[in-house]
Amino acid sequence: MTTRVRFAPSPTGYLHIGSARTALFNYLYARNTGGKFLLRIEDTDLARSTEESTQSILQGLAWLGFAPDEEIVFQSNNADKHRETARKLLAEGKAYRDFTPKAEPTDANVKDTIKDRARANQGEKNMRDNPYRDISAEESDARAAAGEPFAIRLKVAETGKTSFEDAVYGLQERDYTETEDLVLLRSDGHPLYNLAVVCDDIEMEITHVIRGQDHLTNTHKQVLIYEALGVTPPVFAHLPLIMAPNKGKLSKRKHGEVVSMTTYRDAGFLAEAFRNFLALLGWSASEEQEIYSLDELVAKFSLEGIHRSNAVFNFSPDDPRKWTDDKAQWMNAEYIRTMPLDRLLPHVKAELKAAKLWRDEYEDDDKAWFDNTLNLIRQRFFTLKDFSSQGRAYFSEDFDFDPAAIEKNLNKFPDLKTWLPELADRFEREFEGLAYTEENIEMVVKAFTEEKGTKLGVIMNGARTMLTGVAVGPSMLSVFETIGLEKTLLRLRSQLAWGS
RNA sequence: GUCCGGUUCGUCUAGGGGUUAGGACACCGCCCUUUCACGGCGGCAACACGGGUUCAAAUCCCGUACCGGAUACCA
Numbered sequence: 001m002t003t004r005v006r007f008a009p010s011p012t013g014y015l016h017i018g019s020a021r022t023a024l025f026n027y028l029y030a031r032n033t034g035g036k037f038l039l040r041i042e043d044t045d046l047a048r049s050t051e052e053s054t055q056s057i058l059q060g061l062a063w064l065g066f067a068p069d070e071e072i073v074f075q076s077n078n079a080d081k082h083r084e085t086a087r088k089l090l091a092e093g094k095a096y097r098d099f100t101p102k103a104e105p106t107d108a109n110v111k112d113t114i115k116d117r118a119r120a121n122q123g124e125k126n127m128r129d130n131p132y133r134d135i136s137a138e139e140s141d142a143r144a145a146a147g148e149p150f151a152i153r154l155k156v157a158e159t160g161k162t163s164f165e166d167a168v169y170g171l172q173e174r175d176y177t178e179t180e181d182l183v184l185l186r187s188d189g190h191p192l193y194n195l196a197v198v199c200d201d202i203e204m205e206i207t208h209v210i211r212g213q214d215h216l217t218n219t220h221k222q223v224l225i226y227e228a229l230g231v232t233p234p235v236f237a238h239l240p241l242i243m244a245p246n247k248g249k250l251s252k253r254k255h256g257e258v259v260s261m262t263t264y265r266d267a268g269f270l271a272e273a274f275r276n277f278l279a280l281l282g283w284s285a286s287e288e289q290e291i292y293s294l295d296e297l298v299a300k301f302s303l304e305g306i307h308r309s310n311a312v313f314n315f316s317p318d319d320p321r322k323w324t325d326d327k328a329q330w331m332n333a334e335y336i337r338t339m340p341l342d343r344l345l346p347h348v349k350a351e352l353k354a355a356k357l358w359r360d361e362y363e364d365d366d367k368a369w370f371d372n373t374l375n376l377i378r379q380r381f382f383t384l385k386d387f388s389s390q391g392r393a394y395f396s397e398d399f400d401f402d403p404a405a406i407e408k409n410l411n412k413f414p415d416l417k418t419w420l421p422e423l424a425d426r427f428e429r430e431f432e433g434l435a436y437t438e439e440n441i442e443m444v445v446k447a448f449t450e451e452k453g454t455k456l457g458v459i460m461n462g463a464r465t466m467l468t469g470v471a472v473g474p475s476m477l478s479v480f481e482t483i484g485l486e487k488t489l490l491r492l493r494s495q496l497a498w499g500s
Numbered sequence: 501g502u503c504c505g506g507u508u509c510g511u512c513u514a515g516g517g518g519u520u521a522g523g524a525c526a527c528c529g530c531c532c533u534u535u536c537a538c539g540g541c542g543g544c545a546a547c548a549c550g551g552g553u554u555c556a557a558a559u560c561c562c563g564u565a566c567c568g569g570a571u572a573c574c575a
Binding site: 008009010012042043044045047048049098100102103110111113114115117118119120121125151152153169172173174175178179180182183184185186187188190192193194196197212213214215216217218220238240241243245247248249277280281282284286287288289290307308309310311312313314321322325326327328329330331333337379380381382405408409445449455456457458459460461463464465470471472473474475476477 | 501502504505507510513523526536538567575
């Protein structure tokens with residue numbers, strides 16, 4: 001039997017980093033076992049589901065490269081089947097009508113309300129005390145026929161326990177006394193999550209359910225439904241959760257954009273780098289390797305390698321340099337500077353195009369120069385954005401000067417204001433009949449430096465600021481050569497950076 | 501409250517009866533160098549606590565603490 005897994009997000013927000021990892025693990029498991037990776041949108045909560053959210057999730061998945069192997073299933077389309085299933089269980093006596101009036105929703109935080117109510121019960125609530133659990137079928141039918149609204153609840157046995165072997169957490173058991181007679185169908189006729197999930201997983205012939213550990217108790221309820229339906233449940237594998245730096249819940253409300261997948265796309269992350277990072281959050285191949293291609297991840301992935309303890313997504317909101325997990329940043333930089341250039345090229349092209357810095361010559365006449373330049377500058381870049389920001393001066397005359405660079409490399413040496421234009425004149429003379437190459441540039445600059453009785457660094461760093469606008473970058477000799485003589489002269493003579 | 505789960509450097513993790521407890525990121529230092537966020541070398545830094553079992557426990561067992569999840573006519 002081929003494995004069939006599904007990623008089943010509910011469209012109530014963007015693609016969360018934790019959901020993205022769940023999608024990744026499902027995808028890896030499907031590929032590893034030669035099975036199918038399916039996508040189901042769990043939009044049964046009409047009030048909270050939005051089309052916009054669905055699109056955002058789909059975009060996130062597309063960016064990460066996880067295309068479903070079959071058509072996307074929208075859970076709301078299956079509501080009739082879910083209702084039918086509930087009615088079937090009712091007819092078989094495995095479920096019953098609950099005529100208790102629906103409690104009006106509280107305006108307060110729902111989670112807290114539930115928690116308080118549960119605490120008030122002191123854990124001694126009898127889960128089988130519903131007055132409608134054992135009324136006669138005649139009475140139940142009569143009241144229903146009279147138009148009295150009712151929810152349908154699963155009739156959980158008085159004694160016994162649910163159990164399943166979780167592929168990550170091992171044997172899980174839960175006494176029936178801990179599980180209430182869960183509602184399958186709301187009084188307004190809408191199927192509830194646990195019923196919908198089970199029906200759809202059966203319908204989609206899901207063999208392995210890989211999802212967050214927050215579903216562990218749901219699983220017991222779902223096992224009950226499988227049993228009532230007489231269907232063998234799939235294999236369950238629950239994933240540890242991804243937490244905020246204080247080990248609390250990672251949420252949009254509290255942590256903002258760091259948890260959204262689109263943030264990383266927009267910040268110039270490479271999907272493959274982020275995938276790699278995500279894979280190592282809660283899973284490991286029990287070895288010291290850190291960088292994995294998708295193929296390697298697929299080959300090495302296993303449910304056994306999934307951890308049981310939660311992982312912290314580490315970032316400091318108050319430190320701009322650590323706005324997101326520093327390992328993710330390092331990994332992205334690692335990919336940018338080491339991946340084959342031809343794979344990086346399309347991404348750089350897109351970035352330069354977006355910044356209006358792209359020129360078609362970079363793909364034909366100037367390709368050699370362009371490739372060379374990218375290889376030079378990518379060594380110190382962290383994101384794709386750097387190509388259009390820090391690297392802007394390589395592609396445009398219109399670039400900004402970093403105030404810190406001006407302060408450090410120009411203002412501290414006022415002589416440079418005349419020296420640099422002088423150096424331009426020298427370059428112009430010397431390179432009239434001499435090749436503008438690193439060796440020759442070095443020779444000329446050194447001679448110039450000695451004449452001025454200053455240090456090479458003063459001239460070089462001053463020139464760096466004038467030529468690139470920033471204080472960091474590759475060897476200055478390479479920069480001179482890459483920028484080219486003509487632009488070098490122009491920029492050395494410009495008084496722009498000196499401000500007033 | 502109750503049920504379930506977890507706990508190795510700041511973070512991600514390896515190890516799962518005998519290890520100088522390993523790696524990566526971050527941080528710090530040195531080197532390279534014209535600067536630097538590249539590179540090289542090095543350093544700091546962890547088995548939550550208490551009991552057992554054992555010749556030997558980070559590793560197995562029990563308890564405690566702490567953290568997390570769940571506890572809906574949400575998903």
